Amino acid sequence: MIRVTKVTGVFDGYAPTPATYDEMFDGPFVRPAYTSIYTQMQHLREGEIASRSDFLARSYVDEGVTFDIGGVERPFPIDLVPRLISAKDWGQVEAGVAQRVRTLEAFLDDVYGAGAVFRDGVMPRSVVTSSPHFHRVVAGITPPNGVRVHVSGIDLIRDVTGQFRVLEDNARIPSGVSYVLTNRRVISSALPEVLSSHRIRPVERYPQKLLAALRAAAPAGITDPTVVVLTPGVYNSAYFEHALLARLMGCWLVEGRDLVCQSGRVMMRTTQGLRPVHVIYRRVDDDFLDPVYFRKDSLLGCAGLVNAVRAGNVTLANAIGNGVSDDKLVYTYLPDLVRYYLAEEPILPNVDTWRMEDPAHREEVLDRVDELVLKPVDGSGGKGIVIGPQADRGELDALRARILDDPRGWIAQPVVQLSTVPTLTDGNNAGPRHVDLRPFAVNDGGDVWVLPGGLTRVALGEGELIVNSSRGGGSKDTWVMSGSGFARGQEPPAEPIRVAPRVTRAESVVVQAQDQEQQQQQFGGMPC
């Protein structure tokens, strides 16, 4: 008698959330791009999903791929099911992100330079001057190759129709790219057969691209610049990333105390005395960079850094003062800025946004604050966000008071249903979870390069909308398909592969002395 064992697959009983774009399922149907992932993962043997998922977690613990929350090192959560982006969708993202970065560059150059955007009435000057991240001290400083946003992360979401929209810009010190690199590596060990059946654009060129952009930004006259990565230290939540990037670029990872400024030059303390530094990829916030101009109590930066930058002897990447463009009030003007600076239509739309500063907007929002998402304009990492439908009456009243108190400090957006991707909810089953996407762009002065993929962050709780790692979010490996996305059949190589000549390997004579072994066995006296 043949016993039939019931096969239970990881996607059984998967139900997409209503009124949300699910990237894998279109109602009951699997979207074409995901067919291979669906078939292969659905048919993994029982227990296989759980064991591969454990493997992912274990690898991150052993390798120390961690993210610190409140000073505690935790392995960065990664989900086994990859997220796919078709070549066509990616084309739009890539062009849109590059356009966005070029706009931010032009805007920052204008803000800290001529100020034409204010004279031409596109944006009131007060929007910029009232931003806490506007630093008058760097006005008039032009970076060596004109680049201020060497690295950026533009956060995107997909709305109900699947259209990518920009949620926010990060032109200060966007983090997360290290997880893009490590995710791809562990997923290729965990799902080798699935990965190899797809044609996916590689991500490992990122460190070289970044290094090239940093070298290109060196002060004039320096042919072989010394590039360093400046970290706040091992207790920073992104320390793992700082160390990984420094290692992959072959740069020194310095802390503020390793640097010293003398007569407008920056040096680092080495075992052989002071050595000059030319480009600093800094991962320390503006406020802590230089106690001369910013926070006096900062131990993370180096006194004199701003003067060295102004003297043109050192380049900071990213430049000081970029925070202006991350301001969520400036964000609301971004589509206008794209048209103003580039004379192009925005490729990626914004999410609809109300400015609380505007009395008409404010009145409308205060009436229906329980339906909207309210965000502080200078927040990052999901801090301070209030989601109306999830807040209770007390929270909403407090929120209204805070908005009236500081209207410049808030914007409102409709509750955007972020798209969902199947994510393992327990050992063996997947459920829909909300995701966003942070593509990373590197600007070397000539060209804006967008890393194919970027970091997909996923809110691990059911129905949760906040995906930030600091709020318990996880991540997914993000696959950007190349062409159709599926591996082709065997094609003959263009040139025949040459075979190396065979060389006999040396062997020890000891192991070959079989006669001797026999004699030893036979004539060594009586067995006991």
Added chain:
Amino acid sequence: MLSRIAESLYWIGRYLERAEDTSRLLEVHQQLLIEDPIVDPEAQVDGLLAVMGLDVAPEVPRTFETVMRLLAHDPSSPVSIAASVDGAREAARRSRETVSTEMWESINTFYLAVREGNLAQLRPTQAFRMVRERVAIISGTADGTMSHDEGYHFLVLGRTIERADMTARMISSAAFSASSPYAWQTTLRACGAHHAYTRYYQGRDSDRSAAEFLLLDRLFPRSLVHALTEAEHALANLDVGERRAGFSGEASRAIGRARAELEYAPLDEILADLPAAMHRIEEACGAAGAAISRRYFEGAAAMQWHGGAW
């Protein structure tokens, strides 16, 4: 290289060697307690704690459990193996872009095993073996996957200075328990030297020859003279530029002097007051450590801004 990174590498070397040597010392101590009928357990524990530089309140019971807690698995005890592993891992985390990936991973997995309580859960003998093997894996990985550049020399320097210091401590522990007929044999075992020693002296063993082997053998890697010579080499490698006369650097001087004193003094003279001789070695290691940190590591302390704005 960066002073701060050099310091981290130096301490990785020291802490790992300390963890290994402590486990060796503990293993021998355990054997002595079990096998030696005439040894006074309490005095033995006192001697061991003193050798490791621990001051323990009189009301703490002098038992093997206390020793295991203080020297092996209590991370809050500064000389425990757990604390050494913590220290090594912390130093590796600070120099993570410099130590090779594989080396970082082997240090990290060792740290995770200790943090999960493996030292306390395993049988003591297994725990000691695990520590020895893990340290061997890490050293082997470092030798095989790190460039033998300045950073590597700092790692080796830390390792050899710690080894000299710990061997001196083990020898003085043997000298203190010289009443036991097994004292020198067990010390040889603690240093992993018993096999090499037997092969070389072939049964002509005596306390004197055992002491000679541990102090003066030029070929055995854990002998004092060998460890000090290696430390001298590492220091010479770190020194840039050619030299015609003498040695620059207080560290080379302290180490070289200690080694010369051992090698050129008549053995009987050293043996006459062995604890004092070992104390001098420990002091030389301490002085060398301080000199290294003055010359290569200093100045990396955090600075504070006291001026006003311009």
